[in-house]
Amino acid sequence: MTSPSYALGLQPRCYALVPAAGAGARSGAAIPKQYVSLAGKAMMAHTLAALARVPQLEATLVVLSPQDDQFEAAVPEFQGERAWVARVGGESRAASVAQGLDELLARGAQAHDWVLVHDAARCLLRPEWVQRLIETCWDDEVGGLLALPVADTLKSSAGGRVQATVDRREKWAAQTPQMFRLGLLRPALAQLGEAITDESSAVEALGHSPLLVESPMENFKVTWPADFALAEALLKSRG
Numbered sequence: 504m505t506s507p508s509y510a511l512g513l514q515p516r517c518y519a520l521v522p523a524a525g526a527g528a529r530s531g532a533a534i535p536k537q538y539v540s541l542a543g544k545a546m547m548a549h550t551l552a553a554l555a556r557v558p559q560l561e562a563t564l565v566v567l568s569p570q571d572d573q574f575e576a577a578v579p580e581f582q583g584e585r586a587w588v589a590r591v592g593g594e595s596r597a598a599s600v601a602q603g604l605d606e607l608l609a610r611g612a613q614a615h616d617w618v619l620v621h622d623a624a625r626c627l628l629r630p631e632w633v634q635r636l637i638e639t640c641w642d643d644e645v646g647g648l649l650a651l652p653v654a655d656t657l658k659s660s661a662g663g664r665v666q667a668t669v670d671r672r673e674k675w676a677a678q679t680p681q682m683f684r685l686g687l688l689r690p691a692l693a694q695l696g697e698a699i700t701d702e703s704s705a706v707e708a709l710g711h712s713p714l715l716v717e718s719p720m721e722n723f724k725v726t727w728p729a730d731f732a733l734a735e736a737l738l739k740s741r742g
């Protein structure tokens with residue numbers, strides 16, 4: 504893999520940033536969903552275990568809420584030089600990511616380094632999907648994201664009734680990780696603020712077209728109450 508900074512002798516590094524400061528309101532759980540136990544471990548422990556098996560990652564930064572008092576007990580194995588924690592989460596996912604990027608800079612990351620932002624709530628992640636994303640984006644000017652081509656017929660609605668059938672061709676469901684250079688993502692998020700729901704949107708708003716890297720439905724985000732049972736069944740099936 505080569506890149507402009509590599510040619511100048513500045514080999515970029517890859518960092519993972521895991522926003523985990525949400526409340527999980529839609530999940531209906533009594534505790535933040537990332538701490539719900541699935542197949543014997545906190546949901547987030549599965550997510551972080553997958554990232555720990557990606558050798559290209561220099562470090563993984565977990566962004567927690569300033570009030571979080573559960574992480575160390577829930578994920579005791581997240582330790583060592585490559586395991587970073589910061590209680591700097593904000594009111595929105597975008598704010599938590601933006602704060603995390605500042606933390607990465609404070610810990611020595613540089614503008615040309617890659618950052619892979621991955622939801623704590625996507626606990627079915629497999630290291631090989633992350634590696635495919637890194638290999639696909641490494642030489643790209645912009646970066647990219649894991650995503651799934653839409654399989655269902657899409658409807659827009661009004662008042663619970665179909666308003667229109669939306670052409671599904673060329674439509675993808677965005678997943679994470681989303682991989683961008685720190686020096687591109689940080690100003691993009693600062694410009695777009697809280698309104699955006701993923702990193703790609705912020706980069707797109709600057710006029711860029713991130714790469715779409717196909718990923719399976721298995722990389723879904725635990726969002727609704729029924730998602731816990733599905734995630735647990737899949738985790739258990741992996742043995």
Ligand SMILES: Nc1ccn([C@@H]2O[C@H](COP(=O)(O)OP(=O)(O)OP(=O)(O)O)[C@@H](O)[C@H]2O)c(=O)n1
Pocket residue numbers: 521522523524525526527528529530536537566592593594595596597599600622623624625724725726
């Ligand atoms: N203020 C926030 C909100 C979300 N997240 C994180 O962003 C990821 C994706 O967000 P989502 O699934 O929407 O999580 P929640 O915001 O916790 O869920 P909900 O919207 O149902 O409350 C999660 O890992 C979540 O912890 C975050 O770090 N900071």
Ligand SMILES: C[C@](O)(CO)[C@H](O)COP(=O)(O)O
Pocket residue numbers: 596622676677678679700701702724
């Ligand atoms: C980043 C994301 O997971 C891509 O699908 C999604 O946009 C997060 O959205 P949420 O509303 O914060 O769950």
